[in-house]
Amino acid sequence: MRWHRKSRGAAAGAASVALSAALAGCGDAGVPFPASIGPEPGEELSGGETTVFDVSREAFTRPGRNLSVDHREDFALGDHFFNRTWITAPASAEGNDGLGPLYNATSCSACHFKDGRGEPPEPDASFVDLLLRLSVPGTDDHGGPLGEPRYGTQFNQFAILGVPSEGTPSLSYAEVAGSYADGEPYSLRQPAYAFPQLSYGPFAEGTMVSPRIAPQIPGLGLLEAVAEDVLLARVDEDDADRDGISGKANRVWDVERQEMVVGRFGWKAGVPTVGQQSMGAFAGDIGITSSLFGGDDCTAAQAECAAAPNGGHPELSDQKRTWITHYALSIAVPARRDWEDPEVLHGKALFDGAGCAGCHVPKLVTGTIDGFPELSGQVIRPYTDLLLHDMGEGLADGRPEFSADGREWRTAPLWAIGLVETVSRHQFLLHDGRARGFAEAILWHGGEAAASQERFREMSADDRAALLRFLESL
Amino acid sequence: MIASRLACPRFGPVLAILLSSLALAACSDDGDDGDGNRPSSSSTGGGGNAQAVIDNYAANVHANYEQVLTGVEALKNTVAAFVDAPTEPNMKTARDAWLASRPAYLQSEVYRFYNGPIDNAETGPEGKINGWPLDENFIDYTDLQPTAGIINDPDTFPEITTALIAEQNEAIDEKSLSAGFHAIEFLLWGEDLDENGPGARPASDYVTGPTGSADNQDRRGTYLQAVTDLLIADLQTVVAQWQPGTAYAAELTGDDPIASLTKMITGMGSLSGGELKNERINNAYQTKDQEEEHSCFSDNTHVDHLNDAIGIQNVYLGKFGGNDGAGLDELVKAVNPELDAQMKADLESAIAAIEAIPTPFDQAIVDEAAGGGREKIKAAIDALQKLTDTTVDVATALGVTLNVE
Numbered sequence: 001m002r003w004h005r006k007s008r009g010a011a012a013g014a015a016s017v018a019l020s021a022a023l024a025g026c027g028d029a030g031v032p033f034p035a036s037i038g039p040e041p042g043e044e045l046s047g048g049e050t051t052v053f054d055v056s057r058e059a060f061t062r063p064g065r066n067l068s069v070d071h072r073e074d075f076a077l078g079d080h081f082f083n084r085t086w087i088t089a090p091a092s093a094e095g096n097d098g099l100g101p102l103y104n105a106t107s108c109s110a111c112h113f114k115d116g117r118g119e120p121p122e123p124d125a126s127f128v129d130l131l132l133r134l135s136v137p138g139t140d141d142h143g144g145p146l147g148e149p150r151y152g153t154q155f156n157q158f159a160i161l162g163v164p165s166e167g168t169p170s171l172s173y174a175e176v177a178g179s180y181a182d183g184e185p186y187s188l189r190q191p192a193y194a195f196p197q198l199s200y201g202p203f204a205e206g207t208m209v210s211p212r213i214a215p216q217i218p219g220l221g222l223l224e225a226v227a228e229d230v231l232l233a234r235v236d237e238d239d240a241d242r243d244g245i246s247g248k249a250n251r252v253w254d255v256e257r258q259e260m261v262v263g264r265f266g267w268k269a270g271v272p273t274v275g276q277q278s279m280g281a282f283a284g285d286i287g288i289t290s291s292l293f294g295g296d297d298c299t300a301a302q303a304e305c306a307a308a309p310n311g312g313h314p315e316l317s318d319q320k321r322t323w324i325t326h327y328a329l330s331i332a333v334p335a336r337r338d339w340e341d342p343e344v345l346h347g348k349a350l351f352d353g354a355g356c357a358g359c360h361v362p363k364l365v366t367g368t369i370d371g372f373p374e375l376s377g378q379v380i381r382p383y384t385d386l387l388l389h390d391m392g393e394g395l396a397d398g399r400p401e402f403s404a405d406g407r408e409w410r411t412a413p414l415w416a417i418g419l420v421e422t423v424s425r426h427q428f429l430l431h432d433g434r435a436r437g438f439a440e441a442i443l444w445h446g447g448e449a450a451a452s453q454e455r456f457r458e459m460s461a462d463d464r465a466a467l468l469r470f471l472e473s474l
Numbered sequence: 475m476i477a478s479r480l481a482c483p484r485f486g487p488v489l490a491i492l493l494s495s496l497a498l499a500a501c502s503d504d505g506d507d508g509d510g511n512r513p514s515s516s517s518t519g520g521g522g523n524a525q526a527v528i529d530n531y532a533a534n535v536h537a538n539y540e541q542v543l544t545g546v547e548a549l550k551n552t553v554a555a556f557v558d559a560p561t562e563p564n565m566k567t568a569r570d571a572w573l574a575s576r577p578a579y580l581q582s583e584v585y586r587f588y589n590g591p592i593d594n595a596e597t598g599p600e601g602k603i604n605g606w607p608l609d610e611n612f613i614d615y616t617d618l619q620p621t622a623g624i625i626n627d628p629d630t631f632p633e634i635t636t637a638l639i640a641e642q643n644e645a646i647d648e649k650s651l652s653a654g655f656h657a658i659e660f661l662l663w664g665e666d667l668d669e670n671g672p673g674a675r676p677a678s679d680y681v682t683g684p685t686g687s688a689d690n691q692d693r694r695g696t697y698l699q700a701v702t703d704l705l706i707a708d709l710q711t712v713v714a715q716w717q718p719g720t721a722y723a724a725e726l727t728g729d730d731p732i733a734s735l736t737k738m739i740t741g742m743g744s745l746s747g748g749e750l751k752n753e754r755i756n757n758a759y760q761t762k763d764q765e766e767e768h769s770c771f772s773d774n775t776h777v778d779h780l781n782d783a784i785g786i787q788n789v790y791l792g793k794f795g796g797n798d799g800a801g802l803d804e805l806v807k808a809v810n811p812e813l814d815a816q817m818k819a820d821l822e823s824a825i826a827a828i829e830a831i832p833t834p835f836d837q838a839i840v841d842e843a844a845g846g847g848r849e850k851i852k853a854a855i856d857a858l859q860k861l862t863d864t865t866v867d868v869a870t871a872l873g874v875t876l877n878v879e
Contacts, residue, residue: 054595055595056595057594058595069747069859072748072752073752073756073760075752075758076748076752076753076756077756077757077760077761078763080757083647083648083649085609085649095761095763096763107647109647109648110647113647113648114648127608401591
């Protein structure tokens with residue numbers, strides 16, 4: 001693997017000039033491209049000045065390249081707690097206990113190993129990286145999902161000693177055959193979920209289940225730094241421009257600010273900030289309370305859960321909460337590879353031509369984020385609009401989340417997606433990991449993305465390969 | 475030390491690297507691409523002989539890794555003797571050999587962080603050599619989990635070999651470390667359950683038959699020997715890459731001097747400001763977690779910290795062992811004698827500040843007394859940050875702009 005770099009503008013700033021010595025040896029002779037299809041200056045720097053250059057298995061574990069000394073210290077500390085295994089309270093290891101009582105995993109890194117992407121369980125294996133969200137018709141006080149009365153808003157397959165776990169889900173797949181326009185066959189796998197064992201009685205009538213895989217987590221802070229009006233400017237709920245793509249912002253409850261704001265994180269953009277997402281995962285997935293989410297998720301039906309000892313109030317101190325949030329905000333996005341390669345450039349043109357870039361928006365500019373000048377004012381290439389789109393019946397989970405309906409999903413950021421296989425050693429994509437690689441992920445696209453999917457299906461084998469190579473380069 | 479399920483619950487065996495971007499971006503096989511951004515060779519070293527400095531660096535790196543290998547080969551012999559005759563004196567001899575092998579390895583850590591042989595993204599064995607912290611339960615029994623670990627799971631792992639240990643390293647997550655110095659350390663010392671001393675594993679853990687303690691003593695002995703063999707094999711690959719005039723050594727000494735100087739200084743800055751200051755000292759200082767120490771089973775962490783810093787000084791001065799050749803100091807002195815003096819002073823201050831931390835480190839981090847452990851540790855953190863800042867100035871003076879703030 002070689003880094004290629006052509007020229008860099010004087011405006012790149014001190015942080016990127018810093019790389020000049022290292023990068024100078026790495027350019028190739030340079031095949032000139034017509035401006036129309038050539039590489040855009042700086043397009044390899046997916047995270048702007050935060051971008052790191054790493055193609056190893058550690059590619060998602062780096063602090064932003066321009067991070068300050070203080071934020072690097074926070075990063076190292078947050079990393080520590082991200083990887084920490086939580087244990088049952090009470091334990092002699094002070095500050096390390098409070099797991100559960102109900103939980104899905106014992107550490108953040110159990111699902112986001114090396115800050116990478118989780119994978120769906122093998123047949124008969126436990127659900128760890130794949131979370132099952134639950135709700136019943138109706139909404140909570142803030143318009144969010146209404147938890148299943150006995151099980152709450154997510155299914156916890158594990159529990160500490162003395163507390164019954166919620167049960168055992170199972171996953172099976174049915175293969176669905178299809179073919180490209182040129183006759184080449186493919187097969188997609190359609191997942192089906194069941195609950196052969198439920199510890200607290202049957203689900204309430206109308207219970208909705210939405211599977212969610214743990215995503216890779218580089219670049220979250222930059223997404224938080226994009227100004228709300230930049231996101232709202234792309235909203236086109238009634239498709240006024242008649243491009244077949246609507247784009248809707250989720251409006252969600254900000255627990256800290258106690259107000260409704262634009263959602264950005266989670267598979268349906270149901271969470272407004274990295275901090276709320278992180279603390280929500282600590283509470284819901286690991287059972288560790290914080291000042292943001294102070295109670296363990298025990299329902300009225302779960303007496304043992306409610307009676308179990310805890311690891312303090314809250315179990316995660318505010319200091320640790322800050323370290324972890326700063327860590328999650330400042331994980332860097334790795335630079336693209338091979339962005340000047342002719343086939344990759346051809347793939348990029350095809351991506352654009354098929355309309356993919358209509359939602360997977362290549363370039364955004366961040367606004368300002370309090371206390372993080374490193375993330376502010378950056379030109380980033382996240383390949384997302386962070387908006388909700390109808391993705392068709394094939395991908396629908398049928399479970400609303402704030403303004404998102406049962407067919408809508410947030411456009412997944414595609415930056416760093418080409419390194420998922422390197423870091424996480426698999427390429428199971430989409431919200432539940434059903435897609436085995438990029439091609440299947442594209443082929444699952446329906447609804448607003450149906451026309452783009454169809455264009456991909458009609459491409460020649462060479463063009464499809466070029467498009468996939470472009471995705472690999474991200 | 476207090477008991478918990480993880481003796482050193484700190485993760486990321488190949489830890490966050492301060493200057494990873496720079497390190498990985500630097501490649502060495504291209505010519506000038508004419509982008510006008512590379513400082514010209516004539517600016518290199520500010521008038522000094524940069525090539526001599528780089529050649530001397532490569533020779534020192536080789537000598538350093540050879541010394542590590544020699545130390546670990548000595549360890550292998552003591553381990554073999556101990557497993558053959560598992561007595562307390564033989565165990566002490568093996569522990570002493572482990573302790574004796576550590577300074578040279580820690581001094582070599584300044585050669586990390588630039589995608590060189592030790593931590594090359596594809597082939598570097600660093601995670602198998604010095605991965606930490608490790609979950610002891612992945613390897614062997616602990617106080618709370620008496621049947622844990624590969625050693626006590628003959629059904630899943632019928633045969634313990636170097637290949638198995640290599641394959642199991644990080645098999646589950648960051649802490650499921652099966653290999654390296656710290657795995658050997660755990661097998662020789664055991665869990666550190668003593669506030670005032672290191673782990674106290676009895677030699678009888680390796681005694682088969684009725685007088686033995688724990689289970690699977692023979693498998694434990696096999697594991698200890700195999701993991702030591704694996705460490706030797708991994709170190710040999712690194713030594714081979716640094717063989718003078720060949721492989722990576724030839725690449726480095728034949729490359730544009732700026733690219734090679736960048737690597738040298740990247741290693742220094744990444745270790746001082748990132749790995750040593752943040753991961754190994756500040757994390758423990760901030761969390762007051764008594765299990766944060768790097769060599770937690772043997773309570774040898776202070777030696778690790780000190781030799782990391784000595785390694786940085788070695789690169790700056792062009793020293794290793796008895797050799798004191800051309801160093802970065804000579805290049806800096808030629809362009810900015812005040813800066814050279816400052817850098818030398820900062821190196822001395824950082825070393826002195828680390829030496830001043832009372833031992834064991836896991837007690838120093840909770841020692842709040844005036845003039846006590848925490849004060850001393852904070853002083854060392856500040857000294858390492860100052861050293862890192864000055865390292866950036868050194869880089870700038872030599873035409874290398876480092877990406878630290």
